[in-house]
Amino acid sequence: MSKIVDKAKEFLGKHDDKVDEGLDKAGEQVDRRTDQKYTDQVQKGVQSAKEHTGEGDTTK
Template identity: 50%
Template sequence: MSFLDKAKAMIDKHEDKVDAALDKIGDEVDRRTGHKHSSKIDKGVEEIKKRTGPTR
């Protein structure tokens, strides 16, 4: 099993934790940019969640 396969398996196994971390990261980026790009950040976080979800 390659490193990438292991990473994908880990993400699938802990999807709820990965999603929570992505939300926290998005919130922090939003805060640091002064909430000027909130909708774009939210859209980006949601897109990443789709790509890391079980239906990749």
């Protein structure tokens, strides 16, 4: 199981910009589907996830 985790961490580190882009798109979908009722919470969640997706975060 640790090989999978190591591979995931390696991917996240190498492709942080793509991961951040995906997180932004996911946040937009959640925001849209909830009629922007939880925009602040969604944005905080997306930002928190971005901060944990690898070294050299592209959006900090």
